[in-house]
Amino acid sequence: MAWNVFKFCTALRALGSVIIVFVLGIVSLTYYVVVLADYGPSLFLGGLDSLLSLLVLPLFHSLLVMLLWSYFSVVLTDPGGVPPNWRPVTDEERGEADSLVESEYNGSDLASNRLDDLDHQRVRFCQKCNQFKPPRCHHCSVCGRCILKMDHHCVWVVNCVGAFNYKYFLLFLFYTFLETTVVTLSLLPYFIAFFTEGEIPGTPGTLAATFITFILNFAFALSVMGFLIMHLSLVGANTTTIEAYEKKTTPKWHYDLGRSINFEQVFGTDKRYWFIPAYSEEDLRRIPALQGLEYPTKPELNALRPL
Template sequence: MAMSRGLRCCQRIFSWIPVVIISSVVLWSYYAYVFELCFLHHNNFFSAAAYLLVFHVCFVMFCWTYWKAIFTPPSTPCKKFHLSYSDKERYEMEERPDAQKQILIDIAKKLPIFTRAQSGAIRFCDRCQVIKPDRCHHCSVCETCILKMDHHCPWVNNCVGFSNYKFFLLFLSYSMLYCVFIAATVFQYFLKFWVGELSNGHAKFHVLFLLFVALMFFVSLMFLFGYHCWLVAKNRSTLEAFSAPVFQNGPDRNGFNVGIRKNLLQVFGEDRRLWFFPVFTSQGDGHYFPLRTLCEYQNPLLASEGRWAEDGGSDEDSTGERDVISAEKEQHVLSSA
């Protein structure tokens, strides 16, 4: 027991190594660009001031988005998707797999769940004891189920999912902007050092490494950012791109694709003034997503807060909610047929 705790503690410590590496490279780049380049080897005051202004804007936005991607807790299923004490007891006491499957089906009738396991059964996490909402997956690193899980990223030491996917995309975009700006403004000094117009001191090595590191990170980030832009346009997560979500009528990679504009709004929200700032503006609550076959029937995101309020409503309201969910599921089956 003590050994396992020690191993978990070491694992948590080592998981921060990639974050420390990125942070160290960024801090070094700040010193090299601001002090070694702009303060010591830039002769034009106004040009240096303009460079420093733009550099600090890029630096602040990069740090802000990186911080939000790291320290925003991943969203987990609400208590509506957890088995009640009686349902859990009934499920655990039942030994027949078919009967357990039917118990989960009966419980899921009250929930907005459209996806299934590969076997066609209700997706259930034995470790978290929770019926998985659509697009929810269990992360073995975080040891919990994550809403709209995309992947576990070691470079932010966090799960990228519903709560921080926008922050992760902004982190990639501002990282690219940061690298492009450094490479573009450092290139002229690289040429001057190369032809011997500037002194051959230790600043030369800072300039050389600044250009090399900026270009190297930009190339790698460009492919990753382009891939995630494609995922957003298709309304897929990384996991869904590798394994298509399964619905009642079978696997469908485009099951959640409701058009590029609506897909974009799901991640960034309707207020375009906030798209480029790391503040949470994503639509919905992560438990329920519009389906391609239902996008013209109803927009469930608008009513998600009222439907899944923790306080709940009267029995009559709950019955009405179940009727709405059943009607949506029937419509989905009819549309898919």
């Protein structure tokens, strides 16, 4: 049995490398068509062609840099594992703690009586990892370990998407949507030319490559747009994909702190870092959610307000 599991994991790892090569293959094909076959040569044609190339080429290259930076940030960043020997704070420890700490952990007595609060305060244990699970943590069967604020295991990035790389994943979706839209629009005149003109410039090879690239990028733009809209609504409600599925029975979501705070818990407060796959030192220090172990809840915020 152990041998089979080992073989299954090996197969998944091999599949992972194939998918990264596949993604890089699509990027290379698109680069060849847009830069080397179509807009690069038309840069030297003069007039409107050169002007259009001067617009498309810098835009294409800058979005490509951001896309690849975000992509490899998701692939290479650890989504967040449970620190060794992590355990939840027990009721006895809560009792011994001072009143401020108590209110931070427990909310008020009134709040802790509420059903949805009990749900997030109950101690969870992972039988497979043989360790306690912090709030919002889930066990990933592909990774074979518990992941902090697990969103989903993504085959495209060959990694789990969790507390430490969710923002990078969203930026990857964002830049992929922009890049594929730019490519679709810039190849649209070439695509239309297939059906309207008798003679179009280029070898049969570059024409076929242009045709395939247009179809691929158009399909990606549409599907990524749907995915991006879904994730933006999840960020707005401070919900992971797993929680969105699970919370159907819970009337109120205790992690929903309002749109702007929900957004900051993923993207940070420093605007200079919103569009790059990184966080400022200060945000990492100040926002507990970015450490992946503690998440403020609504009753806690209310409890900390003066009555």
